[in-house]
Amino acid sequence: MEPGIIKKLDEVVVNRIAAGEIIQKPANALKELIENSLDAKATHIQITVKSGGLKLLQIQDNGTGIRRDDLSIVCERFTTSKLSKFEDLSSIGTFGFRGEALASISHVAHLSIQTKTAKEPCGYKATYEDGQLKGVPKACAGNQGTIITVEDLFYNMQQRRQCLKSPAEEMQKIYDVVSKYAIHNSNVAFTLKKYGETPTLRTTGRNTREENIGTVFGTQIGRALLAVEQHDDLHKFQMNALVTKVDYSAKRGIMLLFINNRLVDSNALKAAIDGVYSTYLPKGMHPFIYINIEMAATQLDVNVHPTKHEVHFLYEDEIIDKIKRRIELKLLGSNTARTFYKQLHLQSGVKEAETNTGKAKCNDKECVEKERVRTDSKEQKLEKFLAHKNTTEADRTINLINESFSLNTTRRSKVTLTSIKQMQDNIEGKLNVVMRKVLKELVFVGMVDETYALFQQETRLYLCNTSKFCEELFYQRLVFEFQNLPHIKLEPSLDIKELVLIALDSEDAGWSTEDGDKLELAESAANILQEKAPIMREYFSLRINDEGKLETLPAIVPQHYPCTTHLPLYILRLATEVDWDSEVECFETFCRETARFYSLTSILEISTQPHRHKWLVEHVLYPAFKRYLLPPNNLKLQLYELTSLPRLYKVFERC
Numbered sequence: 172m173e174p175g176i177i178k179k180l181d182e183v184v185v186n187r188i189a190a191g192e193i194i195q196k197p198a199n200a201l202k203e204l205i206e207n208s209l210d211a212k213a214t215h216i217q218i219t220v221k222s223g224g225l226k227l228l229q230i231q232d233n234g235t236g237i238r239r240d241d242l243s244i245v246c247e248r249f250t251t252s253k254l255s256k257f258e259d260l261s262s263i264g265t266f267g268f269r270g271e272a273l274a275s276i277s278h279v280a281h282l283s284i285q286t287k288t289a290k291e292p293c294g295y296k297a298t299y300e301d302g303q304l305k306g307v308p309k310a311c312a313g314n315q316g317t318i319i320t321v322e323d324l325f326y327n328m329q330q331r332r333q334c335l336k337s338p339a340e341e342m343q344k345i346y347d348v349v350s351k352y353a354i355h356n357s358n359v360a361f362t363l364k365k366y367g368e369t370p371t372l373r374t375t376g377r378n379t380r381e382e383n384i385g386t387v388f389g390t391q392i393g394r395a396l397l398a399v400e401q402h403d404d405l406h407k408f409q410m411n412a413l414v415t416k417v418d419y420s421a422k423r424g425i426m427l428l429f430i431n432n433r434l435v436d437s438n439a440l441k442a443a444i445d446g447v448y449s450t451y452l453p454k455g456m457h458p459f460i461y462i463n464i465e466m467a468a469t470q471l472d473v474n475v476h477p478t479k480h481e482v483h484f485l486y487e488d489e490i491i492d493k494i495k496r497r498i499e500l501k502l503l504g505s506n507t508a509r510t511f512y513k514q515l516h517l518q519s520g521v522k523e524a525e526t527n528t529g530k531a532k533c534n535d536k537e538c539v540e541k542e543r544v545r546t547d548s549k550e551q552k553l554e555k556f557l558a559h560k561n562t563t564e565a566d567r568t569i570n571l572i573n574e575s576f577s578l579n580t581t582r583r584s585k586v587t588l589t590s591i592k593q594m595q596d597n598i599e600g601k602l603n604v605v606m607r608k609v610l611k612e613l614v615f616v617g618m619v620d621e622t623y624a625l626f627q628q629e630t631r632l633y634l635c636n637t638s639k640f641c642e643e644l645f646y647q648r649l650v651f652e653f654q655n656l657p658h659i660k661l662e663p664s665l666d667i668k669e670l671v672l673i674a675l676d677s678e679d680a681g682w683s684t685e686d687g688d689k690l691e692l693a694e695s696a697a698n699i700l701q702e703k704a705p706i707m708r709e710y711f712s713l714r715i716n717d718e719g720k721l722e723t724l725p726a727i728v729p730q731h732y733p734c735t736t737h738l739p740l741y742i743l744r745l746a747t748e749v750d751w752d753s754e755v756e757c758f759e760t761f762c763r764e765t766a767r768f769y770s771l772t773s774i775l776e777i778s779t780q781p782h783r784h785k786w787l788v789e790h791v792l793y794p795a796f797k798r799y800l801l802p803p804n805n806l807k808l809q810l811y812e813l814t815s816l817p818r819l820y821k822v823f824e825r826c
């Protein structure tokens with residue numbers, strides 16, 4: 172067969188193909204047009220759509236307008252008011268940079284521009300075809316700004332038109348683009364409507380981003396938002412984000428990413444953030460994320476194809492890692508404040524509940540919690556204590572501010588004390604390697620009760636004593652995070668003497684008349700703790716101030732808060748059980764006591780917040796075992812291998 176003859180394509184055809192590459196669907200064209208309006212400093216942008224943008228796509232703004240003299244060339248390729256030499260590409264602050272959007276649209280649709288600048292006495296209307304102005308611009312009345320009308324998209328490209336989705340689906344994509352820009356540009360009023368109908372989306376230009384997110388994506392998301400901010404001098408970027416807390420999740424994740432005010436995609440960043448949430452959200456569920464990053468224009472590779480929104484930037488890995496960590500820390504610091512607050516405001520009804528469930532549970536002989544949970548509602552004294560302090564409702568608000576979580580990663584002090592080194596070596600020395608491997612590979616299955624949970628590793632199913640493992644975990648974290656522990660702030664601070672008195676009143680303290688006067692005992696306990704306060708503050712982030720008030724507790728495992736029911740006894744035991752005289756002993760006993768306190772849960776907590784407790788076990792504690800726990804041999808007793816797949820098969824073979 173003869174070879175075909177190679178011919179040069181007609182220029183118009185070439186341009187049309189090129190344009191079709193840039194404008195693939197109505198939403199692409201609209202994105203370019205919105206960016207043009209924003210570049211022109213518009214504060215009102217109104218979009219009208221007919222038939223998913225296929226018949227009509229119109230955008231009206233109140234920006235600078237286009238000068239009459241420029242109307243003749245504005246739709247030619249590579250005409251722009253935003254860039255004049257290549258070097259400018261690297262420092263460009265506006266969206267458009269290649270002068271291609273209008274030209275492309277004019278090659279694949281009927282395009283008209285009506286515009287008026289502030290200086291010119293009247294406006295002008297011009298129509299375009301294949302990059303060229305048709306006829307002369309006609310004078311017309313009108314307000315300052317620009318109306319761009321795109322009609323019959325792809326009228327001259329049948330194949331492209333056939334590739335488009337249904338009008339409804341194209342409309343959805345348009346809605347998507349407009350809503351994202353509307354949220355990011357909260358100071359601009361956006362309206363999106365179908366021709367002849369009332370708006371489907373409207374922002375006022377006066378609401379905050381949070382409010383707009385609520386309006387556009389629903390109040391459930393709006394209410395779950397957490398603001399995250401970050402400035403980084405080293406990698407020179409700033410970030411502010413609005414992300415949903417871990418108690419929100421949806422099947423469809425939503426991520427709005429703006430870099431230097433441009434709506435872009437970054438699969439790497441998306442994957443990193445998804446990774447953070449996957450630890451906390453149920454499988455297959457996702458968060459809502461809005462992220463706005465600003466960096467020097469020179470750092471960002473903006474010379475991407477208009478339809479390819481995937482961006483790359485300098486220090487990409489480092490920046491993504493930092494953002495990821497920042498969001499993670501923020502998530503860890505949220506959601507729990509109210510829990511603590513509630514516990515300190517035990518309502519009498521709730522106390523009743525505790526008593527009942529407490530008794531019910533403890534009928535069970537094997538109830539491990541039995542010795543640990545006070546079951547008499549009379550002894551629920553924290554409330555009384557607070558009342559006694561005559562604090563106002565506002566004062567009583569317990570604010571758990573663990574902002575110091577963020578410091579933790581940056582300010583690590585090196586452990587120099589040999590006693591602590593020794594304790595660390597000791598933990599490592601007792602490590603059971605096989606168990607470590609099991610923990611490292613564990614897949615959480617479910618809770619059996621407050622104490623036990625099931626997990627799987629390889630083909631085996633294990634029953635694990637969560638509270639025993641927790642106690643060891645807390646102990647080890649205290650030892651390894653020595654001097655680096657973030658803190659949990661107690662607001663208002665709690666008087667240690669009062670706490671000791673509450674403890675002495677409880678059965679668990681085992682006080683009897685021979686022990687001496689309670690008040691005197693409390694006084695001397697408070698004195699001891701006051702004297703040892705510098706040690707606890709310096710090394711374990713437990714702060715008792717000069718007035719004998721407990722201000723902070725160590726935050727040992729992020730998201731986990733010790734149960735306040737046991738706080739009085741813990742404080743008492745710090746005075747009585749910690750060996751304050753020798754350094755090694757002191758650290759050892761302090762860490763053990765603290766770990767014990769942190770591992771205690773109360774039936775009250777579990778019964779009032781069963782979901783939170785479950786969530787904590789699955790998403791905080793077991794992941795922490797997996798990540799940190801170096802199980803000593805003796806923990807083997809708390810882990811039971813229930814069955815393994817091969818053994819099950821053997822059973823079946825016999826059948």
Ligand code: ADP
Pocket residue numbers: 203207208211232234235236237245250251252253266267268269270271272273274317
């Ligand atoms: P670019 O945005 O890359 O410069 P475009 O083809 O999108 O290229 O636009 C070409 C030019 O038309 C812009 O540089 C700008 O001067 C002008 N322009 C386009 N849209 C508007 C608008 N809505 N308001 C004012 N000027 C506009």
Ligand code: MG
Pocket residue numbers: 203206207266267268270272
């Ligand atoms: Mg543009």
